[in-house]
Amino acid sequence: MSNKIQTLSGYIHEYQKSVLQPEEFWGRIAESFHWKKHWDSVMEWDFEKPDVKWFVNGKVNITENILDRHLFTIGDRKAIIWEANEPGEATVELTYRELYEKVCQFSNAMKANGVGKGDRVIIYMPMVPEAAIAMLACARIGAIHSVVFAGFSATSLADRINDCQAKMVLTSDGNFRGSKAIPVKAVVDDALKSCTTVEKVIVLKRTGTDVSMKSGLDMWWHDAIEGQALSCPAEVMDSEDVLYILYTSGSTGKPKGVVHTVGGYMVYTYYTFLNVFQYTAGDVFWCTADVGWVTGHSYIVYGPLLAGATTLMFEGVPTYPKPNRFWQIIDKYKVNQFYTAPTAIRALQAYGLDIIEPFDLSSLKVIGSVGEPINEEAWHWYHSHIGKGNCPLVDTWWQTETGGIMISAIAGITPTKPAFASLPLPGIQPIIVDAEGKELKGNNVEGNLCIKFPWPSMLRTTWGDHERCRQTYFSTYKGMYFTGDGAKRDHDGYIRILGRVDDVINVSGHRMGTAEIENAINEHPKVIESAVVGYPHDVKGQGIYAYVICDMEGRTEANLKDEIRLTVANIIGPIAKPDKIQIVPGLPKTRSGKIMRRILRKVASNDLGNMGDTSTLLDPDVVQAIIETADTAS
Ligand code: 7RM
Numbered sequence: 285m286s287n288k289i290q291t292l293s294g295y296i297h298e299y300q301k302s303v304l305q306p307e308e309f310w311g312r313i314a315e316s317f318h319w320k321k322h323w324d325s326v327m328e329w330d331f332e333k334p335d336v337k338w339f340v341n342g343k344v345n346i347t348e349n350i351l352d353r354h355l356f357t358i359g360d361r362k363a364i365i366w367e368a369n370e371p372g373e374a375t376v377e378l379t380y381r382e383l384y385e386k387v388c389q390f391s392n393a394m395k396a397n398g399v400g401k402g403d404r405v406i407i408y409m410p411m412v413p414e415a416a417i418a419m420l421a422c423a424r425i426g427a428i429h430s431v432v433f434a435g436f437s438a439t440s441l442a443d444r445i446n447d448c449q450a451k452m453v454l455t456s457d458g459n460f461r462g463s464k465a466i467p468v469k470a471v472v473d474d475a476l477k478s479c480t481t482v483e484k485v486i487v488l489k490r491t492g493t494d495v496s497m498k499s500g501l502d503m504w505w506h507d508a509i510e511g512q513a514l515s516c517p518a519e520v521m522d523s524e525d526v527l528y529i530l531y532t533s534g535s536t537g538k539p540k541g542v543v544h545t546v547g548g549y550m551v552y553t554y555y556t557f558l559n560v561f562q563y564t565a566g567d568v569f570w571c572t573a574d575v576g577w578v579t580g581h582s583y584i585v586y587g588p589l590l591a592g593a594t595t596l597m598f599e600g601v602p603t604y605p606k607p608n609r610f611w612q613i614i615d616k617y618k619v620n621q622f623y624t625a626p627t628a629i630r631a632l633q634a635y636g637l638d639i640i641e642p643f644d645l646s647s648l649k650v651i652g653s654v655g656e657p658i659n660e661e662a663w664h665w666y667h668s669h670i671g672k673g674n675c676p677l678v679d680t681w682w683q684t685e686t687g688g689i690m691i692s693a694i695a696g697i698t699p700t701k702p703a704f705a706s707l708p709l710p711g712i713q714p715i716i717v718d719a720e721g722k723e724l725k726g727n728n729v730e731g732n733l734c735i736k737f738p739w740p741s742m743l744r745t746t747w748g749d750h751e752r753c754r755q756t757y758f759s760t761y762k763g764m765y766f767t768g769d770g771a772k773r774d775h776d777g778y779i780r781i782l783g784r785v786d787d788v789i790n791v792s793g794h795r796m797g798t799a800e801i802e803n804a805i806n807e808h809p810k811v812i813e814s815a816v817v818g819y820p821h822d823v824k825g826q827g828i829y830a831y832v833i834c835d836m837e838g839r840t841e842a843n844l845k846d847e848i849r850l851t852v853a854n855i856i857g858p859i860a861k862p863d864k865i866q867i868v869p870g871l872p873k874t875r876s877g878k879i880m881r882r883i884l885r886k887v888a889s890n891d892l893g894n895m896g897d898t899s900t901l902l903d904p905d906v907v908q909a910i911i912e913t914a915d916t917a918s
Contacts, residue, residue, distance in 0.1 A: 320344055367617070395516075407455075544741065626793070707779070721764070895907055
């Protein structure tokens with residue numbers, strides 16, 4: 285039986301089966317893969333601890349299912365098509381056979397440099413095929429990869445290296461992004477000054493930027509693969525062995541390492557990729573995410589390649605050399621499924637329709653959205669002008685922690701509704717709860733979104749700190765996974781995601797903890813205290829608004845703001861720079877010392893009417909002072 289849902293009644297049937305007989309349901313899908321040893325039971329779970337296992341005692345290697353399994357069936361099919369930052373640079377195409385060889389070769393290179401099963405490897409690389417090769421090579425030899433988005437600063441990189449005690453770092457001399465070549469090797473050098481665990485750094489030559497190569501530590505990629513065999517045995521992995529760690533921001537200061545394991549992640553990313561996008565053999569699938577984010581892991585690399593798909597990888601940015609680049613690429617490669625973020629849609633929408641018109645987008649069959657709520661206006665624009673009104677638009681809700689798409693239409697099979705993620709995929713049991721955790725049944729309800737039953741690709745722990753995982757996701761509501769998002773179910777039973785209900789802001793689809801940004805701002809010697817909130821931003825979805833108490837001596841407001849932005853860029857990365865900074869005399873605090881963010885959010889969104897109950901504030905006058913100087917925010 286095919287794993288691909290074909291009809292609406294098929295969806296309903298599969299959904300019911302997945303709820304009534306989850307083990308039979310997932311067991312059947314998992315049978316599509318090559319297991320070195322069959323599992324004993326499909327799952328075991330306990331959401332209190334939490335302790336979740338899928339395909340218990342099964343032995344498997346995810347790369348055998350991506351590479352070896354496809355070698356004799358679709359070995360000549362394109363696995364990866366790569367478009368460079370510069371439109372004139374030649375396309376790179378790797379067939380499944382070529383990918384097999386390159387992954388094996390690099391696996392051997394890593395082994396030769398001391399990396400083995402269970403070791404952690406940081407990948408801090410541009411969007412080039414070698415980034416995917418690096419991920420797969422780790423998976424092949426059982427090393428745990430942790431991709432760090434190459435826009436993060438040396439400090440952020442060092443924090444991640446230290447948190448997971450990485451043995452190796454994979455990077456490049458520099459990264460091309462738009463008109464810039466960013467010298468990333470220098471960032472790695474800087475980070476390593478405060479790391480002691482890294483034994484080798486392998487450097488891909490990409491930009492030709494001058495780099496310092498420390499003997500015994502740094503090694504060129506081309507030297508590392510020289511003479512290495514093009515085959516490499518796939519390590520026997522337990523289904524519950526760690527596949528990767530991906531750091532993500534939460535409501536407290538330090539990013540946490542979300543842990544995904546091999547078996548469940550493999551089954552779920554494959555199944556959701558195939559179904560949500562209704563991928564058909566030969567289609568060209570393009571997800572515009574960066575491999576530094578979970579979307580890049582699940583829907584550029586793992587899901588598509590497990591399904592034998594052709595996945596397009598783009599090194600550059602949507603606006604370089606002109607803001608027509610996405611449309612030009614769709615035309616150039618006759619892309620069939622296009623998956624991007626609302627922030628990109630809104631940014632490109634601003635350039636008008638003329639720039640789209642020269643391109644033939646008729647190859648598109650499905651368009652998708654991910655990362656943040658898509659507003660109705662952007663939905664309609666995307667649907668009409670990119671999908672030309674005849675491509676289903678799948679609004680896919682999921683998280684780093686969920687590993688794969690959870691709530692989404694199935695393209696062309698289940699109905700869509702603007703701004704609604706719509707219905708849960710088979711196997712997913714979302715519920716909406718009130719503040720006390722009571723399930724709000726039926727339609728026309730609004731509350732917090734939880735998931736009450738495990739799914740194969742859910743996070744298993746947070747690296748090195750299981751208690752933090754329990755606290756963050758499994759303690760707010762007993763016996764449930766709490767997503768941190770608010771949601772409503774409308775009169776038709778469709779789910780609309782309302783955004784974060786915790787202190788996490790979503791800037792252009794990138795999650796950032798307000799506490800993390802505050803900590804960075806507070807590093808500036810002139811800053812006494814700060815509070816960060818999100819506010820509505822036309823393009824980014826949310827912008828970052830920082831209220832800062834400073835010692836102004838020897839500074840003007842303008843240069844202090846510049847310095848604060850630079851501090852944040854240095855500590856976290858440019859993506860975390862506040863859009864607006866307001867210097868304030870104090871912050872609205874309750875008697876117990878908690879900042880009343882509700883008030884700060886209202887001021888930041890220019891909603892100065894009713895401030896609500898401020899009677900519990902230590903110093904209510906401070907609110908007036910903040911309102912009066914709101915126009916100085918810049
Ligand atoms: C895949 C990804 C997760 C957070 C999540 C939401 C928000 C993501 C949607 C969405 C509304 C969507 N992982 N989010 N997708 N909100 N509709 N379709 O983005 O870990 O980086 O972020 O993103 O708030 O909790 S993530």
